[in-house]
Amino acid sequence: MASNTYDQLPTSLEEVVSLVLQLYRPGAQVSVVKTQETLHRLQRSPEGWRLANSLSNHENQEVRFFAALTFIVKLNTDAKSLGEEDVQALLTTLINWLIRCLEISEGQLVLRKLCSTLVVFFFQFSSSWQNCIKHLIYCVSVGSALPYESSQDAPDVQSMIQQLPDRKAVAIFWFASTLVEEVGKTDSNSMKQHKFHQLMLPNVDDIVPLISKYITDHNPTPDQANVRQEAMKCYQSWVSYSHRAFIDDGLILEPLRTFTNATIMCLADENLYEITMELLADVLSTYCKFFSEDDFQTLFALFNSQWAQERYQRLVQGDYDFDSIQFGLFTLAFGDATLQDLATRTEPQYQQFLTALGGLLGAEGYPVHEDKIFVPALEFWNAFVENMIDSIWSEDETSLLENTFAQMHVTQAIQKCWRKIQFPPSEIFNSWDSVDRTGFKDVRRDFSDLLQQFYLITKIPILDVFITLANKAVENRNWEELEASLFCLACFPDTIGDTEPRDEYLDKIFTAQIFSLFSTAPDEIPLRTMQSFLLLVDGYADYFEQNTAYLPNVLNIVFGTLASPALSYKASRTIQKLCSDCRKLLVPELDSFLKQYQSLNSNSSIDKHAKEAIMEGIASLVQAIPLDKLKLKPLDELLNFIEADIEECFRIIAFQATSEDTSGSAHMNSVTLTADSPALQLGLGALKSIIGIGRGLQTPHDTPIYLDEDEERSPFWTTGEGSRIQTRIASMVNRVYDVLGAHGDIVDAACHVWRQGFRELEPGAFVVAPAMIIQFLLKANFNTPRLGCVIGTACSFVTSHKSNNESGEIFATLVHWISQILQQQDQPSNDPEVAQNGIDFLTRLLSKQLSSLMSHQPPSSLEFLFFFTLKALAGTDPLPKSAAADFWSTFIGLPTQEDSAMQTAIDNVLQHLGPMLAEALIYNMGGQAARSELDKLSDPLKKLVTRQVRSKSWLEAALSGNSFPSDKVTTREKTVFLQKIMNLRGSRGTNHVVREFWLACRGTNFAYAS
Template sequence: MDTRLPASAGEVLPLILALYEPSGPEAIKQVQETLHHVQKSSSAWGIARDLFSYEDDKVRFFAALTIIVKLNTESESLQEGDALELLANLLSWLRASLVNGAGPMVVRKLTSALVTFFLHFPSLWRHCVRDLCAALSCSDATGQPISGSTGLESLDLLDKHRLRVVLWFSSALVEEVGKIDSNTDTHTGIYEATISNLPDVSKIMSHCLALRDAADEDIRVLCEDCIKCYQAWIFFSQRVAPRADDVTGALRPLLAPTMAALQHDGLLEAAGELFVDILSNYSGFLQDSHYDTLFALLDSPWAESRYNELVRGDFDFESVLFGQVMLSLGDSRIQQLMEAVDDRSHRFLGRLRGLVNAQGFPIGDDKIFVPALEFWSTFVETLIDNMYSEETGTKSWVSSATSHALEAVAHAWHKIAFPPAEEFASWDSTDRVAFGDARKDVADLLQSTYTVMGPRLVSTFAGLVLERLASGLWLELEAAAFCLGSLADCVVGDVCDDSLRTVFSGQLFATLQQPTVPVPSRVRQTCIGLVERYAEYFERDAALLPGALRLLFSALSDHTLAGPSARVLLATEASAFIGQYRMLSVEHSLDGHAAEKVIGAIAAVIQAIPSEPERLHYLDQLLGFVRRDANNLFQTTTAAGGAALLAPADGSGVPASAEDLALKCLRSLISIARGFQVPADGPLDLDDQPLQTKAPPSQTLAVLQMEIMNMIQTLHSMFPTSGEVVEAVCTILRAGFSETEPGPFVFSPDVVARFFTKQNTTGPRVGLFVSAACSFVSSFIKSSGPETDMLRVTLLTWVIDLLGNLSDPDHDTELTQNGIEFVTRLVSKRPEILLQAPGHHAETFFLFALRTLDGREPLPKAAAADFWATYFALRSEDALTQSLLERSFTQLGPLLGRALTRNIGGSAARSELEKLCDPLKKLVSHHAKAKSWVEQGLFDPTFPAQHISDRDRTVFLKKVISLRGSRATNQVVREFWLAARGSKFAYAS
């Protein structure tokens, strides 16, 4: 097969065009790889030059891209004369592209090439903006610039399109320079050269903004690009401040014409985004005079018209952006607005209040509600800080500021009333979730406001609940009840009891229980939630408790309310709960989720019974419900030959799949297991009862444990291909791992281990079993003895065998990640378990973990990096174990060094570097041979960045070794990775 690279433009041309033709992915990949090798070849300079003679934009784009690649990889080899010739060619190609009508794709890529040239040769092209203007100035028919022109004597010589090109270049220039580490001495010249161009750029931007009044679409687009360029320079000035105050001084005069651009059609978007950005992230750029001008502009008739359109329901992009400009200005001057007494400030705050009350439902219609809410939350928090600060003096403005805040709250609460059910159901899921988040934001605002207003706020919402109840405004009643409930955490003691009594002793409970009153389920649910939120109140006012209990039990027959009720069931005795649950179960009044809630609550009550025989007696009754469902499922599926659909278990008339019913049984067991966990009321010493010294379970408990495990195994065996069943089984098992006393879900360790080791890669999500096994091993990590060591060895060999069956670590990322984490957890405390594992298990795992480092999946790779960082930091007091460790370090060190350097040399993704630095730092800080191991990797034939010189590799090695594993290693690695990827410039730190 001929593997010769194309050596001329004519040979490269068909490959470029092939990229844009319909073709298969493999063919496209092969063409891309060939072109990539062409760009790195010695003939690429000449090929790129010749490609610019073609008029096809796709060809010229590739030519410009090739120049960028060559500059980033070979600029150091260019002599000064060659570099100046290249610059002249780039300017000529750009000018010719404009004359020949090349598309923006080509022109922008050529400006990027010029920026790249500047970054590599700032001293050769110090006045880059002025020279670019000269090169693009009005030319004669030959395309040559006017002799002697600098391009700045009369900017009228540059047409609108060429001015845009200069702006594109100027924007890209500061954006790319801003990515360079300004604290490095080698980059100081680039910054100084960039700043020296600011007077020229300012003159050009001023010229462009002065054209804004022209009724011309080309002028509008030019001004838009100008504002974007201005924005780039402003944030460049923030990066170099305070070392270069003259930069901000040169840029501030352009603020006035940019503010004026806000009022021009078509420029609000660019100018608005600029000011939102400045006010939010660099408010110090504006001086008091600028703030005054901006406030005056937003108090003008133009602003009033814009504001009225917004609050009346105009939520198009520019309208919402106008509101965001207002909010950003308010946020940046919040202290001044709070203390202000002038009419303009009060009008401005009044309009910011109005933004909370714009027409339409939040999220679905109203796009300004959430940003406005954030402002008022900040306002209230700032008000609180001022009210309770230690500063002396009068604060006469507090009353006025408080009034503004309370009016904003008055607007906010009724805005979170739910839309009609049909409309809310028509929203997409993202908007519905966002609406719920907005309600939580209002709750946060109310809780902050309580600090200012106190119990009066509870009284206000108690009154609103009663008013909306009397008038039958159900959705507003729900909003008022939601707000009242959100204040529960703020109420201390009985200070609000009078207000709460008016709600709970009135008609609320009675109305909610009347079947003839059409109260929406959501309203019932929120009002029932009040009982839970104010449970302490009912302890003080026991006379109202019966009414609350009647409401809760009546709600259990409503599918949508059973869950909230289960959370607030008040225990009397276990038998009553089980009887109530039996009745509901027979009547099919509970859906699956509600049943899980209730059965879990009952289990928590049973767990609190001090007598073990009585406790287990009631548990056996509770398990009877699950036992019945599991037996029915097994008998029915056996009789039906494994039918997929069964009669519904909830009376809904909708057939359920056998798997769904199995999951219902398993999830009921999950709820019981969680309910039966011992509450963590105080600190526990897990060392007090090692695994082998725990008291054995009683005979009754042992029988229950066996029955539960049999149910788990049977349900799992019925659906061996269900990932959801696997997940549920693992959740049940985990419930017992954290327990320190015998319990129904604290199974015998050998039983758990046998269950785990039966699982293999033919089943789904075996990685979940490995993850659960990791938690299992951690539950007795500090225990010792032959029995526990045998368990560890059994589980370890099972995990390694699973990993060894994978043809590639990336084929099952869940298993790979969890398997490596299992071994890491085990080896961190007991390295000898791995080192003395039977057969070749240790070798198998070590090689697997090294292969994972070379993989492409980020989570397994991160787990592998954690393992190697842990392993190479191990030390043991046992002489034999330490000897085995040392021997393994000697064998594995060079292999790990090669794997790490391959990643750092460009194979890893940038997001993976932090994790990969951990094992590198452990190597360097813990092992004297680390330098040799890393050096072998850097000069190994498999090292991917062969273009990096031997000297640079050696310098990198010296830096890493000298840092001795300190945090600064991460930055050195990142810079080396960037060089390996083809750029010698560091990102901004």
């Protein structure tokens, strides 16, 4: 072909055929793209109709396929150009082609595409081909494309299909399936506009007899297997569509329900089993109202039949082939559809079926890895229990009796699950791939959800089930069963209410026997069993506050597990919880805890997370010491441990610096450390340990607060002996930060050290002088990693700071620092997190120390801060925008100031920036904001309308200005919006009006102006 073939359209049919063949048998990839472009241009050209018709008779199947595709392209692009005569002529052409294909036994590739073409024709000209299925059956029956009007005089469909050959019936099924599937995909607006549901009604009557012919046939011939499969697939498509019709218009396509019983019987046909099973399961799961009561009784009988029992037995005995799993899912779908009856009725058929559903939880093999039915079966039982919860509180005695039966079934199901969630031996579990290992752990979590839900029904007696199993496992030293039992018992702490007689049950599991076992045989006990024991102790740590006899034993066991890397983190968290809950009891043992930690720190490698948790636990004991001066010695010891880690960190860095630079001028700050560097991990661990101490020293939430106390607070922590601890903590944090502050995790951890003191209402080791906080914050600049976290710390400081004579100077310093950072950032979008936190800082300052902001110098810097918030308000980043909305809502809503100069300054800001604020708000409400942002943006608008007399003119100018983003609303609609806003004067209705206007500006609220 000539080199310019792709620049101009082919001039002969032979050239087109050559291009089509090249497309479907490509050589170089570049030519495929060019060929596609050329052929697509050809399809869209005025000659496309004629080309498609010409190619439809070609001897090559791929060319004929392209012909059908060309008809589809033309119908989708140029259908409106056809007159009524052209439409009927096109329909005749397509149907004649279909008949010709059937006569020559055309392959599926072309025949299916041609059926799709006829469906596209229906969508374009549905009013001209309403009874499309009957007309198509009529034409195919007589072997000629008769005019559509002639179908009115055609025999009834039942008569026509009697002599219809199977191969022609298959084509009808393909067309009918594609038709209803495409209608089902139609969006709601198009569905209503074209009344597709109403158009489908007569077609249901026409397709049902043909489907019924093959589904209800009790003596099919072997060569009818294919046509019967297509009939069932077609039926599935129409039933699926019927759900959409029911939801949209409440239409019940009754003809489709006439042979549901026969459909169920098709399960016995091996050729139809898979399709029928899928259809029935889908209907049961999504549209069970489609089935009648008789259908449900037929299904109950089916599940009791020998056929079903054999399949059930194969499944529970470990047959997980596709058809077996499909049967299991079908069984569960029937359970979902009859859930309410299963939970409340006691007839034998319901009880038997519940037993069978419980039996699916006991199928052979490990869940996920082998047993593929366990997960969906567990989902059913979760749904079953949720349904019980919804109905359990009925006062009807009969319902309560029936629910007792349901509880019995759930209890049996739980016992089966208990056995299934037991971990396999480590060598087996570790041989699984990561997906199966994760899936197995997910199963255990899902089972814990079931237990917590069932607890709401049975209350605390459910614990007895697992206490009995655990004690039996202890006697037999069956570690897998013990682990599963302890895991189940550990599911309930957050669920058990304060009024439950919990300790009476826990007394039966926390016994000398179990503590002796875990004390004397630690090497024999598998890690997973020990993990579940730690989980149990952690969950019920407060039990030992009232039951102190075994507390020393528990602590010894838990400390003993810290040396194991696999257990150290969980053990450390358990120690922390025990210390926190039993702090007053354990204060006398504080020295022992410190010695225990020193021994562990010297003899084993405890990671930073474990150190943090243990430090927090020991610090909670320090917090419980009644006299502040007695807290100093143990705090010094804790800080000594941390200081040793810091020194080791610096030693490693100094050694590395010397190794990297032999000039003698090496500096620790010049050393490059990777994320897993031992030095970096030591430094980070040190800061996290300090954070742990800070958390442990915090006053417990249940400690009473005496708001009316007039006693002068002791200066112990501010200027007395305790100030030394504060200075020491600050020094350690600053030293680590100064060397390692280029790493984001270090910055984040250092900030969290200071935040530990912000929530405290009384002086303490972490309630440091503001000067220490300021000194740290001012070290950060625009290049500091995690800068947003640093500014967030400044925000928390502003909120927690108790104002005094020095507050003005402190806040003025911080405003200057924030201003420098934001000016370096320039645009809020350059770092949205920094912008959000910077604006949040300004907002908090408005109510805390307004003068520090309004007196900020120079004036150009103050002006920049206000303009920065306006840029954020008009920007696209959601977090800075939200913060800016809060800023302006707070600023506009400031109370009248006693200082007249201050009030004048506020008024001047609003008069100068009010028009720009209105413009930013209207820009968002004109369609630029996200819908979720509108309520937040409405707040400053409401304040502006109610507090500024010039707000109406500002908003009016913004609505008519060049920056208004939408062309979807008229001047009249803008006027209506403004009138409504002004009339509402900041009431709750403002939010609704804003949303309506935003929708109109987006072009999705056509009735706004009315």
